Amino acid sequence: MDKKRLIIGMSGASGAPLTVEVLRRLSKHPEIETHLVVTRGAEMTLLSETDVPVETLRSYASVYHPIDEIGASIASGFFRTMGMIVVPCSMKTAAGIHSGYSDNLLLRAADVCLKEQRKLVLVARESPLSTLHLRNLYELSQMGVVILPPMLAYYQRPSSVEDCTRQTVQRILAQFDLDDAAYEWRGMEKL
Ligand SMILES: Cc1cc2nc3c(=O)[nH]c(=O)nc-3n(C[C@H](O)[C@H](O)[C@H](O)COP(=O)(O)O)c2cc1C
Numbered sequence: 001m002d003k004k005r006l007i008i009g010m011s012g013a014s015g016a017p018l019t020v021e022v023l024r025r026l027s028k029h030p031e032i033e034t035h036l037v038v039t040r041g042a043e044m045t046l047l048s049e050t051d052v053p054v055e056t057l058r059s060y061a062s063v064y065h066p067i068d069e070i071g072a073s074i075a076s077g078f079f080r081t082m083g084m085i086v087v088p089c090s091m092k093t094a095a096g097i098h099s100g101y102s103d104n105l106l107l108r109a110a111d112v113c114l115k116e117q118r119k120l121v122l123v124a125r126e127s128p129l130s131t132l133h134l135r136n137l138y139e140l141s142q143m144g145v146v147i148l149p150p151m152l153a154y155y156q157r158p159s160s161v162e163d164c165t166r167q168t169v170q171r172i173l174a175q176f177d178l179d180d181a182a183y184e185w186r187g188m189e190k191l
Contacts, residue, residue: 003030003031003032003033003062004031004032004033004081004082005032005033005034005035005079005080005081005082006026006032006033006034006035006081006082006083006084006085006176007034007035007036007037007074007081007083007084007085007109007113008022008023008026008034008035008036008037008061008084008085008087009036009037009038009039009084009085009086009087009089009093009106009109009110010036010037010038010039010042010046010057010086010087010088010106011039011041011042011086011088011089011090011092011093011106012039012040012041012042012044012045012090012092012093013045013088013089013090013091013093013124013125013126014045014049014088014125015045015049015087015088015123015125015150016042016045016046016048016049016050016052016088017049017050017161017165018087018088018123018150018165018168018169018172019042019046019057019087019088020050020052020057020060021165021166021169022085022087022169022172022173023036023057023060023061024060025169025173025178025180026060026173026178027060029178032062032178033062033063034060034061034062034063035061035062035063035065035073035074035081035109036057036058036060036061036063036064036065037064037065037066037067037072037074037105037106037109038054038057038058038064038067038106039067039090039093039104039106040067041090041092045088065105066105067104067105067106068104068105069105070104070105070108072105074105074108074109074112075105075108075109075112076112077112077115077116081113081118082118082119082176083113083118083119083120083121083176084109084110084113084118084119084120084121085121085123085172085175085176086106086110086120086121086122086123087121087123087172088123088124088125088150089122089123089124089125090125090126091124091126091133091136093106093107093110094122094124094133094136094137094140095132095136096110097110097111097114097120097122097140097145098136098139098140100114114143114144114145117144119146119175119176120144120145120146121145121146121148121172121175122137122140122145122146122147122148123148123149123150123168123172124137124147124148124149125149125150146175148171148172148175150164150168151168152164152167153167156185166183167183170183
């Protein structure tokens with residue numbers, strides 16, 4: 001079976017459990033080869049927000065790429081992928097992608113997605129958002145990037161943080177048609 005490759009970039013915004021759940025869910029898709037790259041900021045948030053050691057996170061991915069390895073496969077447009085999810089995406093990483101300032105492997109991989117016109121999804125997280133953040137995100141959206149902030153849908157009546165995480169991960173994976181149909185919204189009448 002020819003596997004489809006999907007890049008997962010994790011940066012240092014709040015939301016480390018989202019990355020863990022995305023990778024855990026994708027590991028159940030044998031047809032998908034995940035390529036993970038984690039910033040140093042993200043290693044800190046992983047430590048403060050989860051009990052998952054970075055080694056365990058790495059083991060959930062098919063391939064793990066060190067952040068400074070600028071010659072890695074995912075740094076080249078010749079390496080075909082479905083695209084990339086940056087989850088979570090800090091405002092610093094969003095600014096780096098926006099400006100094309102690719103001084104680490106995550107930023108370079110995102111830059112490759114832009115230049116090759118591949119799907120790029122940013123799970124951008126900050127609160128409140130400054131005018132500068134909003135300008136960067138708006139202009140990224142104009143470049144075809146999907147801006148998918150981890151926002152709650154109260155109508156789904158989440159009863160735990162884990163529920164909220166699952167809800168957001170469902171939306172993220174739906175961008176690549178990899179979500180679980182069991183969670184599909186079937187309208188008010190089905191409540
Ligand atoms: C616990 C913690 C939570 C943070 N949450 C956010 C956040 O939600 N959004 C954000 O843009 N930056 C956040 N930061 C700051 C970023 O980690 C910091 O700007 C870092 O330099 C980002 O670098 P990176 O994008 O290369 O990971 C947080 C930092 C820590 C330690």
